[in-house]
Amino acid sequence: MTLTSLPYDALYRVLCFLSVREIICLRLVCRDLRDLTFHTAVWHDAYKHAKLPRPLGPLDSQSREFLENTLVKSTQVGVKWNKQALTITSKAAWFEPEWSALQGDHWEVVAGLWLVIPHISGPDILCYDLERGLRHVVYHANGAQILSFKSATSEAADGGCIMHAIVIESARSSASFSHKLLSVRFSSDGPLLEFSMVIPGDIIGGMGMSQLSAGKRLLCMSDHLTGTLNLAVDTRTRVLYRFPPPNSIIDPNFATTGTQDTYLKRLIATETHILAMFTPITIVSQLDEGGNCRAIIQAFTLPSAEHTTTSSPTLQLTHEGHCYLDIERVSLLCDSMTDAVTGQTQIKFLTHCMRLNLTKYFAHRVTLSPPLPGQKLGNISLTTEQLFSVPGYANTMKFTTSFDGHARGICVLHNERDGTEFYGFTIDASSMDEPCSGIVGPGVDIKEVEVTESFPSSLRMTWNVKLAFDGYLGRICYRKRGQAGRNVLAIVDLA
Numbered sequence: 001m002t003l004t005s006l007p008y009d010a011l012y013r014v015l016c017f018l019s020v021r022e023i024i025c026l027r028l029v030c031r032d033l034r035d036l037t038f039h040t041a042v043w044h045d046a047y048k049h050a051k052l053p054r055p056l057g058p059l060d061s062q063s064r065e066f067l068e069n070t071l072v073k074s075t076q077v078g079v080k081w082n083k084q085a086l087t088i089t090s091k092a093a094w095f096e097p098e099w100s101a102l103q104g105d106h107w108e109v110v111a112g113l114w115l116v117i118p119h120i121s122g123p124d125i126l127c128y129d130l131e132r133g134l135r136h137v138v139y140h141a142n143g144a145q146i147l148s149f150k151s152a153t154s155e156a157a158d159g160g161c162i163m164h165a166i167v168i169e170s171a172r173s174s175a176s177f178s179h180k181l182l183s184v185r186f187s188s189d190g191p192l193l194e195f196s197m198v199i200p201g202d203i204i205g206g207m208g209m210s211q212l213s214a215g216k217r218l219l220c221m222s223d224h225l226t227g228t229l230n231l232a233v234d235t236r237t238r239v240l241y242r243f244p245p246p247n248s249i250i251d252p253n254f255a256t257t258g259t260q261d262t263y264l265k266r267l268i269a270t271e272t273h274i275l276a277m278f279t280p281i282t283i284v285s286q287l288d289e290g291g292n293c294r295a296i297i298q299a300f301t302l303p304s305a306e307h308t309t310t311s312s313p314t315l316q317l318t319h320e321g322h323c324y325l326d327i328e329r330v331s332l333l334c335d336s337m338t339d340a341v342t343g344q345t346q347i348k349f350l351t352h353c354m355r356l357n358l359t360k361y362f363a364h365r366v367t368l369s370p371p372l373p374g375q376k377l378g379n380i381s382l383t384t385e386q387l388f389s390v391p392g393y394a395n396t397m398k399f400t401t402s403f404d405g406h407a408r409g410i411c412v413l414h415n416e417r418d419g420t421e422f423y424g425f426t427i428d429a430s431s432m433d434e435p436c437s438g439i440v441g442p443g444v445d446i447k448e449v450e451v452t453e454s455f456p457s458s459l460r461m462t463w464n465v466k467l468a469f470d471g472y473l474g475r476i477c478y479r480k481r482g483q484a485g486r487n488v489l490a491i492v493d494l495a
Helices: 008-015 020-026 031-036 040-051 062-080 446-452
Strands: 086-093 108-109 115-116 125-130 135-140 144-155 161-173 177-187 190-201 211-214 216-225 228-234 238-239 262-269 275-279 294-303 316-324 330-338 345-355 358-368 378-391 394-403 405-417 419-428 437-438 466-470 475-481 488-494
Touching: 008 031, 020 031, 020 062, 040 161, 108 144, 108 161, 115 144, 115 161, 115 190, 125 144, 125 190, 135 177, 135 190, 144 211, 161 211, 211 262, 216 238, 216 262, 216 419, 228 345, 228 488, 294 378, 294 446, 330 394, 345 394, 358 405, 358 437, 378 405, 378 419, 394 466, 405 466
Parallel strands: 316 378
Antiparallel strands: 086 488, 108 115, 115 125, 125 135, 144 161, 161 177, 177 190, 211 216, 216 228, 228 238, 262 275, 275 294, 294 316, 330 345, 345 358, 358 378, 394 405, 405 419, 419 437, 466 475, 475 488
């Protein structure tokens, strides 16, 4: 009796005990077993046993291709990211654009492969392929010059990357200004401008764009001058949304002091919600034992169809809560996942705070619960887990999150005496029930790598230097001063 002579029900039971790698290997045995591994039911069972976060929508509605690709990628990421911390290797290089265009924060590196540079006071936004040396013009401002550029990237549903950018343009023939939203998709074929749209002046006002957060669907931004909410965009429908007027049940004065005495600390855009974190002056003096001030967290979502107006749709405030949290530095760790039974939505984000010559890193799990009978807003609860710490004050942190809640990144320790050290870390936040865990590797002085590779070194990495990092490639990019005062992009690959 051979394995293939067993009934299909018995074979399915056997496959339930196999790992993803073993199921894939079965395709090399014979045609019958190969055909069996293409059944959707096999991958449904494998996905359930893997204890991964549930995709949006019923699990039974997911295709076999989605489940298989997710499990294969999860296996690869889990082995590579979760068992070792990043370390700097000797491979390093630098890239010099055609003009000294790497100015301040006006540049972006997407997926570690493409350098996007706006020509400030010029009409073009260029994209350089760092692997093949190709140059693309991704956007041209007709009859105008670019004055400002702010960008954020997110993962596309098909696995590619999308860069969203807010560009301020000035007409050459007049003193008028305009704000435009650009969406550029990156794939193996290179960059492609999906759309550009003018943001009406009455919506955007005089926004300085200090914060721009992009999720898989929602994009939101705020005004750095007033620290208040400004604008949100549904990137699928390309509809602009206003935020509702300030309102709070926790702090009754929030509605009247929201524009003067309340500062918006952070915005986080997810698949389903936008989280806004405020520190009202009326409660800023209330500190916990760790020295963290009390903060208000609010969650907004797209309005239902019956509440949407064609002129100026407004986001809906759905949840509110408060916490004691250092929210100066917040990054999304695991996107929103909704339990179809309880209606609760979980969102995980990463923070770090500097205390007593240590920088501590924390994972926070936000739970959005449906409102109870008679309540207008649902409750927001927060649980916190400390992951690891590094010595000194590491003000800069960059990481890449995978689709299933793993994260791989770097934290940068700036020391005026000893220079700049990089610490690599990995985080496992894939379980919706188990605590998050993280490990950090030893610090490595970046100057040792630069000297080995004969880097141009007239520009020292500073406290607030902009970094770009891609966890899949393990690549760090940052700006340095090259010969004749020209800026170059330093590229350091990690193990």
